Amino acid sequence: MDDTMSSRPLCRHCGAPLSSRASSTGDCPRCLVASALAAPSEDAAPADFGDYAFGDEIGRGGMGVVYRARQCSLDREVALKLLPFELLESEDFLERFEREARLMARLTHPGIARVFEAGISRRGQPFLALELVAGDPVTTFLRTHPLPLRGRLELFLQICEAVQHAHQRGIIHRDLKPSNVLALAGEGGPSIKVIDFGLARPAGDHAADAALWRSQSAVVGTPLYMSPEQAGGGDVDTRTDVYSLGVLLCEMLVGAAPLADRSFSSGSREEIARALRETAARPPSELLTQGSPSAAPALRVAEVRGDLDAICLRAMSKDPAARYATVATMADDIRRHLAHEPVSAVPLTAHYRLGKYARRHRILLSVASLVILGFAGAAVFSAVQARTARLQRDRAERVKAFLIDVLGAPAPGADGREVRVIDVLAKARERAEHDLRTDPIVLAEVRLTLGTTYYNLSLYDEAEPLLRSALAETRRLTGDRSIATAEALKAMGEQCNWTSRQDEATKLLTESIVIYRTHLPESTAALGRALQSRASVEIHSSRPLGAIPLLEESVRLAERAGGPGCVDSLVSMGDLATSLDKLGRTNEARVIFDKVIPGMRANPALLENLSAMLSSLSDLLAESGDLAAAERALVESVAQRRILYGDETTPVATALGKLAWTRYQQGKYQGAEIDARAGVTIQRKLLPPVAREYFFTLRPLAFTLLKLGRTMEAEPVFVELVEVTRRHMAADAVIVKQAEQGLAEARAER
Amino acid sequence: MPPDSPAAFPETRWSLVLRAQTSAVPDERARLALDELCANYWYPLYAFARRREIPPAEAEDLTQGFFALLVSRSLLDKADRERGRLRSFLIGVFKLHIADETRREHRLRRGGGHALVSFEHAQAEEWFVAETADGAAPEQLFDRDWAETVVDHAMRALEEECAQKGKGPLFARLREFLSWEHAEPEVAAAARDLGITEGALRVAVHRLRHNFRQQLQAQVAQTVTTPDELQAELDHLFRTLLRE
DSSP: OOOTTOOSOBOTTTOOBOOOSTTTTTOOHHHHHHHHHHTTOOSOOGGGSTTEEEEEEEEEETTEEEEEEEETTTTEEEEEEEOOGGGGGSTTHHHHHHHHHHHHHTOOOTTBOOEEEEEEOTTSOEEEEEEOOOOEEHHHHHHHSOOOHHHHHHHHHHHHHHHHHHHHTTOOOSOOSGGGEEEEOOTTSOEEEEOSOSTTOOOSSOHHHHHHHHHHHHHHOOOTTSOHHHHTTOOOOTHHHHHHHHHHHHHHHHSSOTTTTSOOTTOOHHHHHHHHHHSOOOOHHHHHHTTOTTOOTTSOHHHHTTHHHHHHHHHTOSSGGGSOSSHHHHHHHHHHHHTTOOOTTSOOOHHHHHHHHHHHHHHHHHHTHHHHHHHHTOSOHHHHHHHHHHHHTTOHHHHHHHHHHHHHSOOOOOOHHHHHHHHHHHHHHHHHHHOOSSOHHHHHHHHHHHHHHHHHTTOHHHHHHHHHHHHHHHHHHHOTTSHHHHHHHHHHHHHHHHTTOHHHHHHHHHHHHHHHHTTTTTTHHHHHHHHHHHHHHHHHTTOHHHHHHHHHHHHHHHHHHHOTTOHHHHHHHHHHHHHHHHTTOHHHHHHHHHHHHHHHHTOGGGHHHHHHHHHHHHHHHHHTTOHHHHHHHHHHHHHHHHHHHOSSSHHHHHHHHHHHHHHHHTTOHHHHHHHHHHHHHHHHHHSOTTOTTHHHHHHHHHHHHHHTTOHHHHHHHHHHHHHHHHHHOTTOHHHHHHHHHHHHHHHHHO | OOOSOSSSOOOOHHHHHHHHHTOSSOOHHHHHHHHHHHHHHHHHHHHHHHHTTOOHHHHHHHHHHHHHHHHTTSSTTSSGGGTTSHHHHHHHHHHHHHHHHHHHTOOOOSOTTSOOOOOOHHHHHHHHHHSOOOSOOHHHHHHHHHHHHHHHHHHHHHHHHHHHTTOHHHHHHHHHHHHSOOOHHHHHHHHHHHTSOHHHHHHHHHHHHHHHHHHHHHHHHTTOSSHHHHHHHHHHHHHHHHOO
16 A cells, blocks of 8 residues: 555554544554454464474364474474464363363373473464374274284273373363374384373363364264263263273274264264163174175174173263273273183173183183193002192292293183193092092091192182192191191192292291101202292392391202202292392302203203392393393294293383393394384283383383483383382382482483 | 454444334434434544545534434435445435535534534544545545544553443553554563463453454444444445555
């Protein structure tokens, strides 16, 4: 405009004359209208987001538009989500937005996409800078990467862990659905990231909530994953996420959501809420039988019917109080199902429990077949007893670790022979309990054998009454000084030691040793083993000093009975070396390790002991500074454990973590990262979050990443490491402090 | 800027006036509505007359006389085709009125017995003198005067709305942010002055803009009778102001 003749001052922005009217003096009507026009657009105006350089649009939905962007100051790729201006209409939006942003900043979990920043653009538009996540919606992923049932459930457990992590920090997702759960194939198997955590979603029945509902339903078109109480606009708590997880699990199993055949497209909010309340969800197995076109053909109806139906339906109960109270309890049920244990969602009927028992024991027995075959094949109890006793030694800990691993490993196929074995064991127990004709001394021996067998299978509850009654009966029938009574005392003492009743264990084992001493030389080997068990109590009670004389005597007795290098002597020597090492007497320990390990290598029956010895030796070597030798020992330990337990087991993961730490200490960062990640990947599949074992893998991974300057990756690992050390190693201040310092360093360098 | 709820278009001042015109019974509400419209939009008409080189005193008389006829309803049946929108109606009928009056060489004196709009002559002339005379057609200049009048009323309404909510000081400090994007330091300074965070300030500015847009729409809505007209009139307003 040519305003040369105007006497009105001109706008310094557009050159138009400023208003001289009463209410707008000094305003520029042109600019006022131009900016009023510009504001409502939800699309990016990149200049408004100073630190972020915009890339392509990634997605668009009721809750805003998402762009790929680069955060210039930190030189990192992010997903920038621009939230709708509509949100600002609710007066307390900003307060809630900032409060939730603070909460979200504390949410660091490998299964949750990070929120880097929650900000307001220059135009007042709220936005989130989020971790950029590759991957497909989990249901899409499962179509392109069909997984067997176990794989699907393990993937689902990852989702549960992420959601539970958030719940523990007071954050509800409120919109769990496949497009918010992304899955990504990786070296160590698929992993998930939950995105779009509860941020900036209206909490109650707000005006803005209503507005959002409009836009959401227009875009999403289905409230399939929304709990009835949330659809109705009522208050929600974490159980709304439990509901959504139930729907998600169903879809991950059978390829369709339970209410997928219903059309919600035309309904009002009230109608949808009513439909969700009144439509009974169908169990997943039923969806499978009806052959939904998108159903995953990989799964069989029989795999899903029963537990998984019950778990899904319980999670999707219309009444929040009938659902799982927490995501963790839902995850526990999935884990129990995977371990063939009774799940809480299914009412315990005798038939159900027996079915579970048989399935579970099929696995247990397959790993402990040596024990079982020894028992099942024989009516000759003395032979069984001898073999069982030899197996027993102080291997309870390893047996237990072993069995836990096996439970987490892929289920073996149905094997009639193994099922028969457990049937024999159960039948034998029943007979031992009710048989009135057999000689009571034989019966006591049977109970002792059965109890010891259950003990070796980690079935302490089953073992306890058998061992107790065996001890009482043997004492009554053979007297307080008999070898049989000493045997029973020793078995009961071991049971007490393993079930954390060290005082009672000490009393029982000491009595047993006293009796054995009166039967020398006949009881030489037995006394040696009893001393070994007694030493084990000292080790369990963190008194390695007390264990040393017991073990020294045990070794002497074992060598006297079985010759140098016999199995019993090697086991006791191994414990002796470990105890010496714990006391810092590394030179003495080293000498013994050097004797024990070759002996164990030569004896296939001692593979388990060997891998444990190698691990202890590596600790010793590392402490004494011989990192190369420590690394060699661990490489062997990993290999042995793979043979013993299988590739994807926690002992292998722990050994991999230790190997990674040794490599890290030698500056071999690449190898360290690979080993640590392999270990973590295994643990994620088998262990609950924040389990103690994570320490071994997270520590090398975190410090390696830090060393490599990848602080963004290192930080969440450190966060988890700190959590693990604080929970399990609070007593070891050095370790906790080391983790905390690492975290501070990662944050400082970020 | 689509109207909020196209389904139920509320009664507007202008639709009230037009409806009353066909009724035999005098309608007090309609009379008040017309008075308010006159009070709001006299200046563009006055300026239009002045641009026809009619001297200030005569331009005032002409405008007052026009309103007197309007209020007595004797002008309302003229220019039927144009009467959908107040702006088009007024300028159309006002042109005829000027032609009539010029032909008669006789100016109606003010009022015809009616209380007319308060006419701040000195102020009107002050505004007019400050106006540009950049060679645009008088009709274009009329439209611009009209648009600026709408904006001015929208600002006044926004200020009142803020004052009612106890946000008078916020409005006073942030009104300049309504028109222009501000650099960081200015944002920071204003946030400091108001004792809020910069994010909160940006949100407040956004809200204020949103409310201004609504006020603008509300002002225009009073001069039309249907949603379509509202949209067309808003488009016209923006085109007028944003031309070039």
